[in-house]
Amino acid sequence: MTKKNQHLTTSWGAPVGDNQHSMTAGSRGPTLIQDVHLLEKLAHFNRERVPERVVHAKGAGAHGYFEVTKDVTSYTKAAFLSDVGKRTPLFVRFSTVAGENGSADSVRDPRGFAVKFYTEEGNYDLVGNNTPVFFIRDAIKFPDFIHTQKRHPATHLKNPNAVWDFWSLSPESLHQVTILMSDRGIPATYRHMHGFSSHTFKWVNEDGDGVWVKYHFKTEQGIKNLTEEMGQRLAGENPDSHTEDLYNAIENGDYPAWRLYVQIMPLEDADTYRFDPFDVTKVWSQKDYPLQEVGRMVLDRNPENYFAEVEQATFSPGTLVPGIDVSPDKMLQGRLFAYHDAHRYRVGANHQALPINRPKADVHTYQRDGQMRFDNNGGGSVYYEPNSLNGPKESPQHKPAAYPVSGVADSVAYDQDDHYTQAGDLYRLLTKDERTRLISNIVGAMKPVESDEIKRRQIQHFYKADPEYGIRVAEGLGLSVPSKRK
Template sequence: MTENKNKKILRTAQGAPVSDNQNSVTAGSRGPVLMQDFHLTEKLAHFNRERIPERVVHAKGAGAHGYFEVTNDVTKWTKAKFLSNVGKRTPMFARFSTVAGEKGAADAERDPRGFALKFYTEDGNYDLVGNNTPVFFIRDAIKFPDFIHTQKRHPATNCKDPNAIWDFWSLSPESLHQVTILFSDRGTPKTNRHMNGYGSHTFKWTNADGESVWVKYHFKTEQGIENYTNEEAVKLAGVDPDHATRDLYESIEKGDYPAWKVYVQIMPLEDADRYEFDPFDVTKVWRQSDYPLIPIGRMVLDSNPKNYFAEVEQSAFSPANIVPGIDFSPDKMLQGRLFAYGDAHRYRVGGNGDLLKINRPITESNANYQRDGVMRCDDNGGDSVHYEPNSLGGPKESPEHTPAPFVVSGTVESVAYDKDDHYTQPGDLYRLLSEREKSRLISNIVGAMKPVKKEIQLRQIEHFRKADPEYGARVAEGLGVPATAAK
């Protein structure tokens, strides 16, 4: 039979044409199936391997491509090339996610939202991996596995465990600030487009003269902040568990591109030792009255992924991915994430995951001596020199890109931050809420704490009371706990 040259031929992974994709090769019409049907075994074997391990946290997510545009001159603070000129645009990819739920979790669940950004700069990829909240539940990475265990499923019942959640929080008073945000209206944002984003951690910027400052990032939604009430979120979780995923995709498809104005707070290095809160403690914010928001740019998402798995599921973000002009701070939580995120992706997508198109930098990605490994998907460096130092013209280090030093001191020991005021900022936040917002906050907390053991309730009420007496009293009243017992 003459082959139609215009016909698109179905082929095996090795390129052989497939003659029949509807029927297995069998011994007669009844069978059995023959082992020689290599197309059948190839399809089944690949199907068994189509899923990679889901992220331990941030498993459910949606993403989009876009750009970051510089709108204000920041060169007096940083030499980062992608921030060097007003009007400069850098391509980027953003992923939004819930934190605690599995991949099939509902978008409307009460949970912080991941706000992960990858900037494809001329100096390599810069990843800013934050949340839609400026703070977090804990401030030391050594507590992170335990915290996440409380958010997952009970080892015996395989159900969510309110006792574990509130037991941990009640024994970790640093969590109160984030708990207050989580159970406010901000815990159930309407969509990924209608929420702010934050770098959360403190980072260091350094300019061309080697002068450094501490910096925090803020992304303010241009769509306006919109949230669901608890009742609306619970209903939507059952009716349309993918509502935010769909909303992001459809808004971009119809040309309604989500955008955020980008700001930073700048702190002189010397202020870190005299500020009333430790500026590296991720459970605290810098007061904007002390360090005002400074506009620097605009983020726009204008293109949907062509394939969810290739671009969203396989995307790998790590705060360790920085560029010259941007560096880390002593933030203990950040320091732990510098290892944990990259290691998680090495487990999920493999040691060569950086070579995947979504994760590959626009700079030369093979300018190093990392070779071999599972799923090496380029020429593996060809016949180029594979060690360093060498005299054969291989890539060499560039001392001019050495990060600016800063002084550290202290005794080597396991120790907490010096400043332990866990109540002022949550109290300030509570008092900023309107009466209707306070009522919803109390209702949300009471509803979540009702299944919890009495002794845990009492411990947690005391934290609310220390933040603001009214805060504690209203939670106690809602739980039916006598005021004397609460104290």
């Protein structure tokens, strides 16, 4: 049993002053690499499972192409988006998040939605989910969050006490929790769900002008979901139902497709918008920033070997091409390090050279050696830079666009802490029947929680989003109804 009043420390025993906020340059960052506690947490977290993925372990994938349908060259100079009608080959991996490699496909869980574009300027990875938001907004909390989704260290059972304890102490999770517990929490198949970047990214055009963007993949198959009862039954009858459905659809020539749209925000709006546009627990209203069509993604070829293609596929939001850059989103900033580091550990330092990950574009680097180096390792060519031997050199025109930063280096929170408005708006958008199923799913998930204190703490969050929301959950759990918003 954990002793009371113990100080949280680093792995080398030093006390931790802030375990909730990463160190940034000013309130918006970017995140500072000198935050050694953040780096230690993320690096250790990436090495906690051998050899399956720490998250997104269970998944399915397919090959296809992306075709540009609208001219977006005024916003981005990315070459694969340069001409209407242009096609770029791609590989997609869909997945569940929390479960192990052998877990069921039909569990209540977000779905990973990762796309690798093999562009002429190198690979571009768009690594998102089937939800537009996430549970947390700072990468320093990610290892702790995923620990709550994994198994109890003593019982080796899933632990609802940990899940709801963490969520109740992290009110920023409320928006995503509402989505997860709604009908959208269990997609019927991978084909019948949308995909989102969730994070904000930056597009830059040939003139160096930038805009903030969010990506939306809209399924052409239509949205279909499973009820809790259907999901549980399918988990027992066919735990690989999503994997089987995707494979069979493509095998039968019923190629799944999605339309890609973006929301576009002028750079200056980030300072005045009513929600922080870099907070991944929030969405941008489509009334404020309407969806603009970009292109169409089609999946038309199954993998020939699951391990070689699906299991060894590696994705990272830091795999970028000219014309597409990152934002100060603190969760995204941490992922830029963590994803590449996870692949170096899980697959190897040369994972980018594997056939499924190898760019179609020529690669010229000074990286050498490492485990599983299976090409000619650069032969006898020059292996350092700068050099006077006509080796590859940087191209200044491809530098990311500069942006100003200011502030004091410190561990700071986001400026805005409204965790309830968007969750409440979502609740009120649901139909009467959808609300009833949402409440039923939440009550069923919270009943196993042993602590009434945790339940009441979470109920307060529901109540602050919408009084009816909190009252119905409280009544379902047989607890006192909150008398007022605290």
